[in-house]
Amino acid sequence: MWRDICKIFLIVFHIALMPHYSKAFNNLIIKGDSLYNQKKWEEAYHYYFQIFDASQTYSPNMLLKMAYISGKRGDLANQLYYLCTLYRHHPSKKVLKKIESISDEYGLQGYRYSDIEYFISVYKQYYDTILIALIILSILFCANLIWKKLKNQRLSFRPILFLLFLAFLYFVSNYSLIPPRAIIKKNYCLIMEEPSASSAIKTITNKGHRITLFGKQDIWYLVNWEGNRYYIKESDLYIIPESHPYLF
Numbered sequence: 001m002w003r004d005i006c007k008i009f010l011i012v013f014h015i016a017l018m019p020h021y022s023k024a025f026n027n028l029i030i031k032g033d034s035l036y037n038q039k040k041w042e043e044a045y046h047y048y049f050q051i052f053d054a055s056q057t058y059s060p061n062m063l064l065k066m067a068y069i070s071g072k073r074g075d076l077a078n079q080l081y082y083l084c085t086l087y088r089h090h091p092s093k094k095v096l097k098k099i100e101s102i103s104d105e106y107g108l109q110g111y112r113y114s115d116i117e118y119f120i121s122v123y124k125q126y127y128d129t130i131l132i133a134l135i136i137l138s139i140l141f142c143a144n145l146i147w148k149k150l151k152n153q154r155l156s157f158r159p160i161l162f163l164l165f166l167a168f169l170y171f172v173s174n175y176s177l178i179p180p181r182a183i184i185k186k187n188y189c190l191i192m193e194e195p196s197a198s199s200a201i202k203t204i205t206n207k208g209h210r211i212t213l214f215g216k217q218d219i220w221y222l223v224n225w226e227g228n229r230y231y232i233k234e235s236d237l238y239i240i241p242e243s244h245p246y247l248f
Contacts, residue, residue: 028047032044032046032062045066064082066078076106076207077185078238081240109210110211180239182237185236191230192233195220211232213239219234220233
């Protein structure tokens with residue numbers, strides 16, 4: 001419970017700093033948009049990347065522009081990384097169609113999104129609001145139990161319901177409903193049978209595939225590849241951000 005309260009404090013603290021962030025980020029956005037409108041793609045990307053790399057902060061429009069510039073320069077992995085990051089936290093059918101069209105064109109794996117993943121992405125989009133609402137409800141529920149106890153009223157099954165509610169709150173605030181994903185970012189990526197450079201190589205693949213992550217051991221990620229679990233080096237992957245970024 002204290003962990004949840006700390007999360008709320010951090011959210012409120014972050015909101016309090018938004019005006020400061022917004023001013024600095026908006027100055028970079030204005031410069032980047034001006035260069036983008038002049039079709040000075042690389043210069044515009046430089047300003048957008050400063051924002052994203054500093055704190056993975058972005059607007060949906062900014063990420064779309066970064067994906068477009070990456071596509072123009074032929075950087076398939078980066079293009080999909082920005083589109084998947086946007087879809088993860090700000091899902092839309094338009095973005096999904098773009099992702100699937102690119103994956104179909106290049107024969108890439110891992111881009112079949114289910115309806116469940118779409119709805120979970122919508123849930124993550126409003127995660128902070130949902131978490132605050134659940135904590136407020138838990139406080140009200142607890143206050144109601146205390147009031148009834150002081151009035152010597154029968155509590156019945158309310159304490160059990162309260163414990164179940166707290167367990168649910170703990171689950172939604174500490175566990176991801178879908179596993180983390182990553183994009184293979186370079187060609188000739190080695191997929192290993194064990195987390196070691198001396199391990200047998202299962203296969204060699206190219207950039208752009210989206211994979212599911214199941215854990216990490218040193219510099220190696222345990223991943224799903226064609227229905228089996230193997231290892232890929234961390235430096236070969238773009239990890240799609242799990243935490244909800246600040247959208248301005």
